Amino acid sequence: MDFLQPASWDEALAAKAANPEALPIAGGTDVMVELNFDARRPGALLDLNRVSELAEWATDNGTIRLGAGVSYTRLIDELGGRLPGLAMAARTVGSPQIRNRGTVGGNLGAASPAGDSHPPLLAAGAGIEVASTRGTRVIPATDFYTGVKKNALAPDELIAAILIPSAAGPQQFSKIGTRNAMVIAVASFALDLDIERRRVGTGIGSAGPTPLRAPDAERFLEHVLADQDRWATGADLPAGALDRFGDLVAAAARPIDDVRGTAAYRLHALGVMAARTLTWAWHDYRQNGPAAGRG
Numbered sequence: 246m247d248f249l250q251p252a253s254w255d256e257a258l259a260a261k262a263a264n265p266e267a268l269p270i271a272g273g274t275d276v277m278v279e280l281n282f283d284a285r286r287p288g289a290l291l292d293l294n295r296v297s298e299l300a301e302w303a304t305d306n307g308t309i310r311l312g313a314g315v316s317y318t319r320l321i322d323e324l325g326g327r328l329p330g331l332a333m334a335a336r337t338v339g340s341p342q343i344r345n346r347g348t349v350g351g352n353l354g355a356a357s358p359a360g361d362s363h364p365p366l367l368a369a370g371a372g373i374e375v376a377s378t379r380g381t382r383v384i385p386a387t388d389f390y391t392g393v394k395k396n397a398l399a400p401d402e403l404i405a406a407i408l409i410p411s412a413a414g415p416q417q418f419s420k421i422g423t424r425n426a427m428v429i430a431v432a433s434f435a436l437d438l439d440i441e442r443r444r445v446g447t448g449i450g451s452a453g454p455t456p457l458r459a460p461d462a463e464r465f466l467e468h469v470l471a472d473q474d475r476w477a478t479g480a481d482l483p484a485g486a487l488d489r490f491g492d493l494v495a496a497a498a499r500p501i502d503d504v505r506g507t508a509a510y511r512l513h514a515l516g517v518m519a520a521r522t523l524t525w526a527w528h529d530y531r532q533n534g535p536a537a538g539r540g
């Protein structure tokens with residue numbers, strides 16, 4: 246097996262263009278498991294760990310540009326206040342060792358429907374910046390996941406960064422597994438209440454062939470919050486709104502029965518998580534106003 250080790254982003258893109266079959270490796274927490282179990286035998290590995298550009302993050306006009314190679318630990322420590330939803334999800338990933346190595350870029354590369362980054366990225370309306378020697382493009386998270394463990398990357402492309410609006414209101418993430426830590430989600434849900442833009446964002450994990458949004462639930466809640474100007478006043482949610490929101494989230498899912506849970510359980514769990522995260526987020530907003538979510 247060839248081992249390619251570019252020292253810069255330009256070298257990495259050139260190496261990928263010359264060797265489109267080379268498998269990128271960032272933290273290696275997915276790749277090494279696949280190699281160790283002989284689930285994959287790439288002709289070449291493209292090690293991205295010396296590409297310092299990937300390990301940087303920056304802010305630009307309210308948007309965070311998170312380098313694909315920033316570890317979960319750094320994301321939690323350095324961006325927990327600006328990206329609370331993604332940081333909540335990051336805290337549930339694996340163990341401290343996995344969070345020290347694992348990256349959001351790697352989660353996107355693997356594109357597992359159970360990956361914990363995906364629901365908050367969908368909810369926040371994130372974009373995935375990808376590049377090749379041909380140029381750079383930004384793929385909306387909603388278009389990035391194309392099938393079970395498949396994404397929209399062309400063979401010569403690499404993930405450069407994730408573009409995520411800084412939280413403008415409360416964000417929440419909830420994950421159900423078979424135990425509290427070191428667990429792949431049976432189902433997960435992320436909620437983003439953008440008070441400034443009066444936008445509701447949702448993300449569903451582990452309950453469909455890809456991570457999903459729940460557009461009908463988003464429109465319903467936007468309507469509820471516009472009614473009586475709740476966006477501004479933070480007034481009580483009307484009777485039945487939590488249940489209806491939960492039902493609409495569950496209706497957007499397309500789960501299957503598998504070793505981790507049944508489709509019926511996942512649908513039930515999503516309804517519960519949607520109602521709970523909305524309760525938490527609305528409580529947060531009422532306590533802290535528009536600063537809710539900015540940790």
Ligand SMILES: Cc1cc2nc3c(=O)[nH]c(=O)nc-3n(C[C@H](O)[C@H](O)[C@H](O)COP(=O)(O)OP(=O)(O)OC[C@H]3O[C@@H](n4cnc5c(N)ncnc54)[C@H](O)[C@@H]3O)c2cc1C
Pocket residue numbers: 268269270271272273274275276277278293313314337338339340343346347348349350351352353354355359360361362402403404405427428429430
């Ligand atoms: C014990 C254990 C527990 C885990 N628990 C969780 C969990 O709770 N939640 C969860 O979501 N995941 C979990 N995972 C899976 C894994 O940690 C995550 O998916 C992580 O985000 C992968 O990041 P990485 O940098 O290690 O990726 P890598 O393993 O390096 O790469 C993963 C995939 O992404 C591709 N890739 C990486 N970087 C790029 C790039 N810049 N451009 C293009 N492609 C790229 C690789 O080619 C590969 O296909 C766990 C794994 C282990 C071993």
